[in-house]
Amino acid sequence: MLKNYFKNIGPGPLVAAAFIGPGTVTICTLAGVGFGFALLWAMIFSIIATIVLQEMSARLGIITQKGLSEIIRFEIKNPLVRAFAIILILSAIVIGNAAYEAGNISGGILGLETIFENPVFNLGSVTINSFSLIIGIVAFIVLYIGNYKILERALVTLVILMSISFLIAAVLTKPDVTEILNGIFSFKLPKGSLLVVIGLIGTTVVPYNLFLHASLVKEKWKNASDMKYARKDTIIAVVLGGMVSMCIIIAAAAIQSEHINSAADLALGLEPLFGSLSKYVLAIGLFAAGITSAITAPLAAAYVATGCLGWSSHMRSIKFRAVWILVLGLGILFSSIGIKSIEIIKFAQVTNGLLLPLVAGFLIWVMNKSSILGVYKNTRVQNFIAFIVLGIAVFLGLKSILKVFEIL
Template sequence: MKNWFKNIGPGPLVAAAFIGPGTVTVCTLAGVAFGYQLLWAMVLSVVATIVLQEMAARLGIVSQRGLSEVIRTEINVPVLRVLAILLILSAVVIGNAAYEAGNISGGVLGLETLMVAPKLTVGAFSFNVLSIVIGTIAFGLLYLGNYKVLEKVLVFLVILMSLAFLVTAVITGPDVMVILKGALVPSFPENSLLTVIGLVGTTVVPYNLFLHASLVKEKWHSKQDLKYARKDTVVAVTLGGLVSMSIIVSAAAIQATDISSAADLAKGLEPLFGRFAKYFLASGLFAAGITSAITAPLAAAYVANGCLGLGANMRSWKFRGVWMVVLLMGIVFSSLGIKPIEIIKFAQVTNGILLPIIAVFLIWIMNKSSVLGVYKNSLGQNIFGFVIILISILLSLASLNKVFGLNLF
């Protein structure tokens, strides 16, 4: 057991990244609207995420380079290289800056469920103090530039988040057989398609592929460590999937139809299952918000530095400069209550387009002997990969449909 904990690596950070306030909200809405019927979509998401994240981790350990670095060096056509870099920078760096406000606001929502949020008035502006507190915590951990400290803190927060949501689900007393049916038997209730796509899209996250490939280099340096990376990935992503499923199960216990966020869910559980349910869920939402508030700027910094060939030293000012800008935007937008709608729409579009493109790039690279040698993809891994590409194309179309109202579905 001691050896297993010693070899816990970036997996929990990846889980922390995809279980943010957005995931919590989508899972809450899925549970309220469709009960346990869409649990199978989370099972599908977990399998797809494990397959892609294992590839990213393998690439990082074998090549000792991040995914954005490999894409930049392996695309030999200058025009395609520039287009790929611009798309990646737009989606991940600008996108994460837009979503960062939501990450911090999610953590604040968790705290506000338990306490009154103090306000700080400066001139004509009123700041939410809790947003500033969460942003300051994230700033301190990122500024240290110490991977081991960051890993330990995020592992603790992921464990807290996991226990909070799992205990909340158990408190609701769900029917295990009905849960198994929902998880193993695919069904499409009326008007559920976009929710299904949302569940997959909030779990199979493009920026996590970049984050994972970069972080494994901080933890492992030998090809013999691949076995630890695989185990770390499978355990962490599976746990993340169980957390998401727990949120769906918890939400399914609420009969009200006016639930629109996890904060509403926390308040809705209190009269049914006692005040402790509210505390558990609020703690989970806080942990989900703060972990994503840390990992989103970190991923943006790795991607920007890899795309521009600036190196990936966590303590360099070029690296710190990127995450500082992303974090600062999140703190300002969150503390002032500003919702950067147009930027978020732009981020949704670019992320929707990016996922299938990055999946194609990843599988192309994972089949290059010049990069991976004997560690390149097997036939089975390629088949899984191509199925995921088809799913990601559907996600891309759904993202465009949602933003522009194209009536594709």
């Protein structure tokens, strides 16, 4: 039975790998340190919202055998609206992922630096971080091979490694199960926790994953009869990813310190309480989180760009490779020499804030079109849940934009 499951495992773990990056690890750490178990309910909501949207994305990809960006290009008939949508998507996903890629690579570096001394070297007046080059080279090799099965196996291995690491870290803290259940079902919003809740949902319900999932399922499955495998794959992977985030919150809740600001601090903070093992376990998890996101972010950008511009989305095509090489290259450059392009990241946050509700709305609209999906269009129950998620997406988008402009 286990062998059969692994045979039918698909893009789900890649989606989980994409949303559990250094940003997710950091916000979960801050949630645990600042509010204990009180915000675990936000992760339960995030898991449900992600499953709903990703299942729709996967269904669209399997039935149409097209990526989401291709569907947008074909289905929006008004040329001005279509041009606006394509520019917004390219800005948010391609430029945004290039901006965030440095953070993904830096997250992997933090994991390595917790265990090893980082050998840096000088190139003229510039100091180069060698760990960023190592992570970048690993990501480059996995992507350049251009074989979906190899990519899938590499990321599934890293996701399993990451999951085990954070689960062990949570178990080491010996949490009170009653308090965990209370955090899941209490729906409390402690004072000062609103932005953290928004962060927890925003790092789990990720716009680029909707594009990535629709493109990847057609690499794995070709027939409508495969939908049952895609649904199972999506549910298991997203629940597993959500549990990883919850484990980070639980581990962080054990730390009674105001000086924990990142996952690296969490790794060091657990060491005095639970011994050196906890440091190594968390370091491995953080490294896996960083490198998986460092691989999936350029991949998503390539699928989006090729779909929007009508290029070939074959993983070995020149234009497809050119996009992910650009995104990965900028990430390696920014992380290795320590550049923090704040303005680009702010721009990416604004475009992503606009993109999530727009893409979620478009996805719901398309999923109700019999001309595209036939009998596989949304049911009333699916629409009901989807519109609740859309309302939250609009709220999140507005909050993130207001936060960037320091209005909130």
